[in-house]
Amino acid sequence: MSKLARVWLFLARSQSIWSRHIRVWSKLAGPSLMGNFGEPVLYLLVLGYGLGQFVGEVEGLTYMAFLASGVACTSAVNAASFEGMYSAYTRMEVQQTWLGMLATPINVGEVVFGEILWAATKSLISVSAILIVSMVLGLIADGWALFILPVAFLTGLCFASLALVVTSSAKSYDFFLYYSTLFITPMVLLSGVFFPIDTLPNAVQWLSKVLPLYHAISLVRPLMTGGELTSVFLHLFVLATFGSAAATLATYRIKKRLIR
Amino acid sequence: MHAAASQSEIVKSTKLSKLYAGKAVVNKLDLTIDSGCFCGILGPNGAGKTTTLRMLVGHCPMDSGELSILGLAMPENASLVRESIGVVPQMDNLDADFSVEENLYVYGRFFGLSSVVLKERTKELLEFASLEEKAKCKISELSGGMRRRLTLARALINKPKLLILDEPTTGLDPQARQAIWQKLRELKKQGLTLILTTHYMEEAERLCDRVIVMDQGEIMADAAPKELIKGEIESHVLEVHAASEALLEQLRCDSSIARFEKSGDICFFYGEKLNHALEVLEESSHDDYLFRPANLEDVFIKLTGRDLRE
Numbered sequence: 001m002s003k004l005a006r007v008w009l010f011l012a013r014s015q016s017i018w019s020r021h022i023r024v025w026s027k028l029a030g031p032s033l034m035g036n037f038g039e040p041v042l043y044l045l046v047l048g049y050g051l052g053q054f055v056g057e058v059e060g061l062t063y064m065a066f067l068a069s070g071v072a073c074t075s076a077v078n079a080a081s082f083e084g085m086y087s088a089y090t091r092m093e094v095q096q097t098w099l100g101m102l103a104t105p106i107n108v109g110e111v112v113f114g115e116i117l118w119a120a121t122k123s124l125i126s127v128s129a130i131l132i133v134s135m136v137l138g139l140i141a142d143g144w145a146l147f148i149l150p151v152a153f154l155t156g157l158c159f160a161s162l163a164l165v166v167t168s169s170a171k172s173y174d175f176f177l178y179y180s181t182l183f184i185t186p187m188v189l190l191s192g193v194f195f196p197i198d199t200l201p202n203a204v205q206w207l208s209k210v211l212p213l214y215h216a217i218s219l220v221r222p223l224m225t226g227g228e229l230t231s232v233f234l235h236l237f238v239l240a241t242f243g244s245a246a247a248t249l250a251t252y253r254i255k256k257r258l259i260r
Numbered sequence: 261m262h263a264a265a266s267q268s269e270i271v272k273s274t275k276l277s278k279l280y281a282g283k284a285v286v287n288k289l290d291l292t293i294d295s296g297c298f299c300g301i302l303g304p305n306g307a308g309k310t311t312t313l314r315m316l317v318g319h320c321p322m323d324s325g326e327l328s329i330l331g332l333a334m335p336e337n338a339s340l341v342r343e344s345i346g347v348v349p350q351m352d353n354l355d356a357d358f359s360v361e362e363n364l365y366v367y368g369r370f371f372g373l374s375s376v377v378l379k380e381r382t383k384e385l386l387e388f389a390s391l392e393e394k395a396k397c398k399i400s401e402l403s404g405g406m407r408r409r410l411t412l413a414r415a416l417i418n419k420p421k422l423l424i425l426d427e428p429t430t431g432l433d434p435q436a437r438q439a440i441w442q443k444l445r446e447l448k449k450q451g452l453t454l455i456l457t458t459h460y461m462e463e464a465e466r467l468c469d470r471v472i473v474m475d476q477g478e479i480m481a482d483a484a485p486k487e488l489i490k491g492e493i494e495s496h497v498l499e500v501h502a503a504s505e506a507l508l509e510q511l512r513c514d515s516s517i518a519r520f521e522k523s524g525d526i527c528f529f530y531g532e533k534l535n536h537a538l539e540v541l542e543e544s545s546h547d548d549y550l551f552r553p554a555n556l557e558d559v560f561i562k563l564t565g566r567d568l569r570e
Contacts (some may be wrong), residue, residue: 013370013372013373016369016372017370018545019366020355020366020369020370023357023358023362023366024355037377057341072271095353096351096353097353097355098352099319099349099353100349100354100355101318101369101370102319103342103347103349103415104342104367104370104371104418105339105340105342105343105370105371105372106370107338107339108341136435188501237492244361256350258318258319259318259321260320260321
C-alpha cells in the first residue's frame, strides 16, 4: 500500500468514528444546543452588563466585546476537554465502545484521531453558537470573524488531545478533577479571558504565554473585534505543536492500556 | 501483497506465549485450526482462554512464538486479518445510543462497507437473528438473549471467514441459549470456522467438533468431545451423596472401581460397570445416589482438578 493510500485509509476510518459520534449527538442535539447557546448568553449578559458597568472599556473595547472572544475560546477548551475526558472515558471503559471498534480493521491511532476530530467538532459547534449570540448582541466587528471558526477547531484539536492524555491514565471519572482544577481553571483565569494579562506580574505572564489558550485568544480577539492580528504563525504553531505532541502521546498511552 | 499460505489452516500458532508480570498466561501454545472447524476452548478462569482469543484478533501482543491467521502473520497484519473475522465479546458492547438496525449499520461502516451493501446485509442479518420486528427498537428494550443475537449478527456484518466467540451464552436462560446454539449450527453448516470459549460443558459437547481443554496456559487435551470422554475417562460415574463412612467403606470394596474422589459430602466412583457398588446401594437404605455415563464435565474436572479458581 502506498503512503498516500495509508493516509487516506487512516482518515476514512477516523471519519467513520466521527460519523458514529455525530449520529449519537444528533439524537440529543436539542438539549446540547440549548447549552451551547444558553451558557454564553448568560455569561455575556450577566458579566458583560453587570461587571461591565464597573470596568468600563478594556483595550478600547466595551467589556462585553472584550469578554465575548474570551468566552468563545474558553468554550472551545471546555467542549473539547469534556468530550476528551468524560465522554471518551465512557466509551473506553464503561461502554467498551472502543473495544468494539478495535474488533474491526480500525486501530488505536484511528480511534484516538476520530475522538479528537469529534471533540474539535464539538468546540466548533459551541463557538459557532457564541458567534451567533455575539452577532445578535452587536459584538462582532466584521466578516473576518468567520476565521474564528478554523481557530476554534484547531483549539479543539489541541485540547481534545491534551484531555485524551489525561484519559489514558484515568482510573475513574474523579481523576479528571485533577486536570480541570490544576490545569484548565488556572489557565482560563490567567490567559486573558476576563482581563488583559499585562496587569499580571511578568513571571505569570510568561507562564500564560507558554500555555495554548493565550494563543487562541490572541487570534480570536482581533478577529472578532476588528483589531490588528500579530504573530499569527507563532500562535498557530503553539496550538498545533501542543496538539500534535499530545495526540501522539495519547495514542501511545492508550495503545499501551488497551493492547496489552 | 501478502500471499495466503494455506487457506485450509485458519489459525496456526507455534510456541505462542504471553507473560504477565513474568508469569506465563499462555505457555508455548501449538495450535492449528482448520477451515470449517467448530472448535471449543474450555478451561477454568485464568486458564488463558481469553488471552488466546485476544491474541487471535491482535489485541494482545505476544511475547514469543508465531501466530498466523488466515495465512497472515500476526500481529503485523492484525488490521487486515480483522477484515475477515467476526468477534462476539464476553461483555456486551452494543451501542446503547442506537437502535438495533443502526447498531449493524454503524458497525459495518467501521469496516468501510458502503451504505448500499449495508442496507442489504442489515436486512439479512436481522432475519438471521430473528430480530426483524425489533429493527427500530432501542438496545435497552431488548432481552439478554436478543442482545446476544444482535451481537452475533453484528459480528457477521463483514461476512467473516472466522468467528470468535468469548462465552457467548453466559447469563442466558435455556431458551435463549438454545436459540444461539441453533444460529451457531447454521453458521457451521454454511462453512464458517468458529472458535468458542465456554464454561458450559454441555454447550461444547453439543456444538463443537473439537474441544481443547486449557489450564495454566497449556493444552491439557484436544479431541472430539466423544473421543475425549472415551479416551480420557472411565465410561461411568457413580455419585453418592451424604453417605456414612461405613457405607463408603463397603462401596470401595468394588474391584471394578478405577478411581475414587471426594468433594464435600459427595463421593465420585469412576469405572465401567460398578455392579458390586450398585448392589450394595440397592440393599442399603441409602437412596441419594446417581449412576450415569461419564460426560465432558468429568473429563474437565479430571484434567483441571476440583479446586476453585478465583
